[in-house]
Amino acid sequence: MGSERQQRMKALGVRLRGLRAEAGLTGAVLAQRAGVGQPTVSKVENGRMVPSLDVLRRLTLALDLDEPTTHEVRDLLAAVEAAPDADETIGDEAPAGATLDDAVRSARLVRSFQCVVLPAMLQSAEYARHVFDSAPNATPEAVGRAVAARVERQSVLYEPGRESVFVLTEAVLRTWPGNPSLMLAQFDRLLAVDSLTTVRIGVIPWRRAVPVMPRHGFTLCDRRAVVVETFRGERVLDDSAEVAAYEETFARFEEAAIFGIEARELLLRVMQEFRELEDFTTR
Template sequence: MGSERQDRMKALGARLRGLRTEAGLTGAVLAQRAGVGQPTVSKVETGRMVPSVDVLGRLSRALDLDESTTQEVCDLLVAVEAAPNAVESSSAEAPVGSSLDEVVRSARLVRSFQCVVLPAMLQSAEYARHVFDSAPGATPEGVGRAVAARVERQSLLYEPGRESVFVLTEGVLRTWPGSPALMLAQLDRLLAVESLSTVRLGVIPWRQAVPVMPRHGFTLCDRTAVVVETFRGEHVVDDSAEVAAYEDAFSRFEEAATFGSDVRELLLRVMKDFRDLGGPATR
């Protein structure tokens, strides 16, 4: 990231931090009022994250800013976005997940369909490490940062007022990196997440025909954007016709999926298969 852009991000963050202090609010209280994660407030205020227009609007309203001050912080955001990047990100940095991170953090409804790899929001740290390690040009430092960011983002699953819907094919549960032990830990995490009131987890069993031949996985953020992850990075699509097409596809996958107790039973069966693969050490 170029120094000019970095300086402008810090200026925006410092101004928001000052306004929060003047309002007598802690970062946690501001985050709650704005309906965003506390890490989002921290990263914006320290110049480590560029807020979306939606997030900045939520923060401005939570701070009860007057019209002129609201325009001031909006202008600061425009200045950040207009600043040139002195150093472009390399392919090794592509997996960091910044695009997905920003749009997911500002969304209240996240819907993800995956046919090969687990959704980013459900991945354990070790599973995510294998995902990022497989990216072209991956470096240990880049992978470490990417894993940390992905795990930190998952705190959004627990926030009241958010809804997350995940639909997987059974093939996702049986496409595994590392070892059976890694997958046992990962499947145990899925069981825990499935029980959350803010999450719906569905699986299309292999005995069930898919309604549409899946070409790739995707994540819908509210009804305004869709994120597609590739080997080299992420693509955010906000064209309304494209988003509508992905919404239609997701609805069809969701209708074909099983939820609730059926999913828990399926996860337990898959766990048994991984125990059988791993032998006595994983029992």
């Protein structure tokens, strides 16, 4: 039968699939109207993924649901989130990072502040592998699937009409998994992404005081939701007052950061330090 959480996920998926059928839409058309990936629609309808509040909102709008039905679907999601489950693993049922990745994919404006780990959309495959591997009860197979999905979702960075702003503390650049070679490849990716006209990468140097003591990283998806990553999972906040507070906090971090040539010079300096570290460790 599966866990109670899995059963409620399936119930939500069945209901959404039925509503789509009633609307006479294919999964592909619904995904296009909602601005989400077709795999997201498929996974949600088959009870293999819990949609974020933002993704669910987009689906309900695309289905043109009336208010009572919208509330019904939201209640089904709330029941999923409230259901007990012994595992918060990286798997097909509730992949760690999936909520964040799908929320980012469906947003036209993404603003992410991180103080320890690189933003999901900037991670190289090997860096992401270490991130997913550190999740509770991770398995090699599940980690591989999660990494592949994350890399695939990063293609939105190259789509016109989107805007992404990333602000990191210098500590993020110096908090590294694996080995120096992994980080050298990661810096190559950061420099390549920073050259895109749709992306801005800012860094708060360690020599500059932070305007607010950071307690955790967060990602703003449009102006409607905030995704906060924790050790055990993800939290999606869509209360307008909370979103506004996070927007104000992001603006303060953004103001303290350096961008453009200054940021690239800092990236290159830290990258050189990793080259020197690599030389030292391979002697």
